[in-house]
Amino acid sequence: MTQSGVRGRPTRSRVGQARDLGRDDGPHEGAGPADGGDGGGAGGRRRGSRRRPRGKRGILRWSATTLSVLILGTAGAGYVYYWHLNNNLDKGERRSGDSDAKKAEPNAAGQTPLNILLIGSDSRNSTENLELGGSKESVGTKPRGDVQMLIHLSAGRKHASVVSIPRDTRVDIPECEDPETGDTYPATNDIINASLARGGAGCTLATWENLTGAYIDHWMTIDFAGVVKMADAIGGVEVCVEQNVHDRPLPGVPGGSGLKLEKGKQKVQGKQALQWLRTRHAFKSDLGRAEAQHMYMNSMIRTLKKQNVFTDTGRLMNLAEAATDSLTVSEEIGSVDDLYGLGMQLKTVPTDRITMTTMPTVEDPQNRNHLVPNGADAEKVWAMVRDDVAFDNKGKKSDAKKKPAKEQASGDPAAEDGEIGIVVQNGTRSSTLAPVGGRANAVSQSLVQKGFSRATADGTVALAEDKTVVRYPSAELEGDAQRVAKSLGIPLSSVKRSTDVSGVTLVVGADWREGSAYPKQSKPEAGDVPDSADALNGSDSDKCMPVYEPYRW
Template sequence: MTQSSTRGEVPAVGDATSRTPQAPGTTDGDKRHGGGRRGGGRSGVGPNGHRPRRRRRVLRWSATVLAVLILGTAGAGYLYYQHLNSNIQKGQRSSGGSPAKKAEPNAAGQTPMNILLIGSDSRNSAENVKLGGSRENRGNPPLADVQMLIHLSADRKSASVVSIPRDTRVDIPKCKDPDTGTSYPATNAIINESLARGGAGCTLATWENLTGIYIDHWMTIDFAGVVNMADAIGGVDVCVKQNVWDRPLPGVSGGSGLKMKAGTKKVQGKQALQWLRTRHAWGSDLLRARAQHMYMNSMIRTLKSQNVFTDTGRLMDLAEAATKSLKVSEEIGTVKKLYDMAMQLKTVPTNRLTMTTMPNVADPQDDNHVVPDGANAEKVWRMIRDDVPFDDKGTESASKGTASPAPATEAPSVSSGELGVLVQNATRTSTRIAVAHRASAIGQVLVGKGFTRAEADTTAAVSDSKTAVRYPSADLEGDAQAVAKALGIPMSSVKRSTDVSGVTVVVGADWRTGDTYPKESTPKAGDLPGNADAINGSDKDQCMDVYAPYRW
């Protein structure tokens, strides 16, 4: 057989007469065809003692295959990541105005994080109608029946949660729905209506106006989402002291359908939703918040006890359920950002997690509603604003909170008699009318102290829980501080703001009487009002008492 004249054609394997002529500078080890091997020499080693290039080719081929596999896997991972991202629904962070300002970093450069969790009663899908009933409400704007503010401390060592009952009467600010463009005027109504007046961003703005707390993000979940998440988690332990059946009774319609025997039981899927929606069987909407807190604490303990990050299947199930179940504010609308946030929450030990309900009293206008309990509610909000832990289990230094230190005192730019000062009356709250002529009264106090150009703002209709002195630019900081000093307002309440055009005193609901701002005691870690109904995250002995008519 003669050598083929076709370039690159390989002779038959094992044909000794069909070898290609040896090229200069090569060895027989370079001339292998198929599985043929040159007779004589040691297998796998060339005459110079080196391994033949066939081995190198095999290694190169293996490396190429491995690279393809890695790239293919990475590509699949990327596609799955993109799939999870596409699951996430997003919306505008705020759709209403609010004077709340983001907390300043502490001495270590850390800032707290506030997340508003909203449970929607939407019936705008067949699944939600099936789970929640009320078919006649399909297509109506959803209401925010569950609202919880999650506060993660600046040092990430503690977390505080506050629920506001859905039937709390509050001021809802003017909001514009980012999806439809519809504008809604400010109103005084129960807080669950805020979701229907501009989406989750309006609920967030309502909270900020009520509490003075800047809220970084919101997350919403509907009935179907709760069921999906409960199934993905694999069940959560809850407890009742007596057999419970939350069902319609003569004269009392509705009911979640929850039916379980006394003791501790793992609930998931539809039964988990029933637990979270139960109200009549506990005796009130306020006690429903307690049952929800028990569920949340138990869920967190369950997740912490599961090694989900070493179980790929479980992790994927949770990721799939979470991204399909949640709608989030747009600035956290990726899997990575949600994962990073979850990792920060994961660092908090369960005994440093405290669930509470906003202190409240009966609404004087409607016995079926409640309103914030004045000083007690404000104390809770201040603890969050000042990053003071709800528990007393931290170190002494951590328990002091991370409130920003007072700014250095700056020199005024002009004399007090030359400075124009505007005074606003912001003493109105959802439960109390504004104090008449309050801005004029404080303006006269300033005139008496040498600020002769101080005057009341008769055009502004504002409300604010906390008194502040605001200024628009750095050159007026010293002037604003001088005004605050004259009135006894702490320097920490002197804030730069683009909402004002000059030095402005905002007389808040915390200063309804007197000529000098009342001194406030600094809240201490764990010093919650008695009617905050606090539950520690490590308390496994919590058990719901069943209202007698709903026992069986």
């Protein structure tokens, strides 16, 4: 699904937009507990009309993309070269799906955080990408977003946090419209990598906004060939494995990236760098692959600093050429000037204040090959992003005392309390706690006493929700859902649009096991990232990846 450039120039052949950096073989192989199944589904109509700029899709990694931005932010080329780089860039629509996320309030200095979404597609719809990625059966199909991560740059530009979401995590995907074809897709509940095929990167951005509650300013993409070009231009990036590794096909487990390395530290570049970033089986799962990718990105940043690349004109031009030729960006940052300003902001963050993480997940009860967000831990990560709280604890104490982001109320007016239909469900069961009997009935009675006379308890379902949530099915019920949440003291960030409900539905989670008022939640502090997020600091050069035993040699 190739998009044409919005500037009217001929479409460039693009290496199918980095399939997650890849999915190493067919659409869904069956290896490991985190391996995925098919992620189809269609997604929806968006409210209001939007422009439909055309552009390409795909992406790779925080590594290559951030590098690209940094390069562009320091390039001092002449006008002709500048124009050449500018014409290298393709761009597309920022958001193509339903989302009500609002930008954070500025701090005392008038600064706001910056969020950039990076997406890696599994497209094989070009000769070069097919050669690099294999999987001929995927040619001609709409690509999926197999690598997705959010870069959060703090309002004061003093720290950066990165959060990956595994490709097979089941989430709500909103109504979206494909900016290239005009096709509309209804909202659905599916694995997150399906969002790219339902409206491009703009649909994936809307999905993230609904999941996290955070406004996302931009998206950026890069393809397979771009990864190889960037790795070559850098001259190699140091990685480390604890044992000899060969990610290859095994009996009953097809595919593999082809990565073959001896144990210890060594540099990878070119196609071998791509193999490292795509390796999944040898690192046991998609979670292991994300960890390896985080190691690569941190190492790459340290490498660039050691090379003094920003003062080496020749190397800088090579990197700028490779970067702009590979990038697709959201339209509002679709010029070198825009990226220059962005690069200047990113460049200021020291490596020891960059933290790579993965959204905490648990096994999907509906499909053991999929994942779902680990409610309490995942919400803590997103609260830190929304409130601009550093993932590291290396800042000054004054930096940690951030004012929480102001919650944005819906513009949809709520009905009278007595007219709002509410179903209350008991979701107090967790992996470590038994359910609390009667919670749905107790909370529904509390709502009735508050004037919500149509509140009823659903005693037929047995759910497990780590965190209390209010769900609603469509935009016209958002105000009603927020009104219910406010009456009980539930934060608006816990009000979610969902296709799993037919009306306003309150699920009483494991975080609310007693009482008629939702317990006040403590605010996260700097460095208070859950252990389940697998945080890796940018200055950590001692990390080594363990190799899954069948792939050792």
